[in-house]
Amino acid sequence: DAGITQSPRHKVTETGTPVTLRCHQTENHRYMYWYRQDPGHGLRLIHYSYGVKDTDKGEVSDGYSVSRSKTEDFLLTLESATSSQTSVYFCAISESSSGGQTYEQYFGPGTRLTVT
Amino acid sequence: KQEVTQIPAALSVPEGENLVLNCSFTDSAIYNLQWFRQDPGKGLTSLLLIQSSQREQTSGRLNASLDKSSGRSTLYIAASQPGDSATYLCAVMRARQLTFGSGTQLTVLP
Numbered sequence: 550d551a552g553i554t555q556s557p558r559h560k561v562t563e564t565g566t567p568v569t570l571r572c573h574q575t576e577n578h579r580y581m582y583w584y585r586q587d588p589g590h591g592l593r594l595i596h597y598s599y600g601v602k603d604t605d606k607g608e609v610s611d612g613y614s615v616s617r618s619k620t621e622d623f624l625l626t627l628e629s630a631t632s633s634q635t636s637v638y639f640c641a642i643s644e645s646s647s648g649g650q651t652y653e654q655y656f657g658p659g660t661r662l663t664v665t
Numbered sequence: 666k667q668e669v670t671q672i673p674a675a676l677s678v679p680e681g682e683n684l685v686l687n688c689s690f691t692d693s694a695i696y697n698l699q700w701f702r703q704d705p706g707k708g709l710t711s712l713l714l715i716q717s718s719q720r721e722q723t724s725g726r727l728n729a730s731l732d733k734s735s736g737r738s739t740l741y742i743a744a745s746q747p748g749d750s751a752t753y754l755c756a757v758m759r760a761r762q763l764t765f766g767s768g769t770q771l772t773v774l775p
Contacts, residue, residue: 580761582763591754591765591766591767591768592709592754592756592765593765594762594763597761597762599761605761607762608762639708639709641709652697652714653699653711653714654699654711654756654763655711656701656708656709656710656711657708658707658708659707659708
C-alpha cells in the first residue's frame with residue numbers, strides 16, 4: 550500500500566468553526582489531491598497540488614483552501630465549516646511524467662467530517 | 666465537461682460467475698483510465714491503469730479494456746468470489762484531473 554495517512558480520521562465540528570485536515574505521504578510523489586465523496590455525487594476533486602507551493606482548483610473548490618509547504622504534507626482548510634461540507638474527504642497522490650501528465654493515483658483511508 | 670457513467674449501478678451474481686462492468690465517458694481526449702475498488706467505509710484501491718495508447722490491461726482475474734474512440738471501458742472479472750464484493754469505480758484522467766463515475770456495487774453470493 551502507498552504510504553498515505555490522513556488525520557484526523559473522524560471529526561465532528563460546529564457550523565462556523567475552522568477545520569484543517571492533513572494528508573501525509575512517504576512516497577515523495579509530486580502530485581497530491583483532495584476529494585470529497587458524497588452519496589449521489591460520487592467523488593469530486595476539491596484542490597490539487599503539483600509541487601511545493603503549487604496548487605490549483607478542482608471542481609468543488611468554493612469554501613476550501615489548501616497549502617503545501619513540504620512535499621510530504623498537503624493541508625485542506627475549511628475556513629468556516631458549513632453543514633454542506635459534511636462528507637468523507639480523501640487524499641490521493643501520484644507521480645508525473647516528464648511531460649507533466651500524471652500516473653496512477655493512490656488514495657488514503659479518508660476522513661469522515663460531520664458539521665453540526 | 667467530462668462525464669463518466671457506470672452501468673449497472675448494482676449487480677448481484679452467484680459465486681464462480683464471470684462478469685463485466687461497464688464504464689463510458691463523453692470526452693475521448695483522455696490521458697489514461699483507472700479502475701478502483703472501494704470496500705464499505707474504506708478508501709479506494711487501485712486495480713488497473715490503462716494508458717490512452719493501450720487497449721487492455723490484466724491483473725490476475727481482472728482484465729480491463731479501453732476503446733477510446735467510442736468512449737468505453739470494461740472491467741472483466743473471471744470466476745467471481747464473495748471477496749470480490751465491493752463498489753467498483755472507473756475514472757478518466759485529463760488535464761491532471763480524474764473524473765469519476767458513480768460506481769457499480771457488486772455482490773457475489775456464496
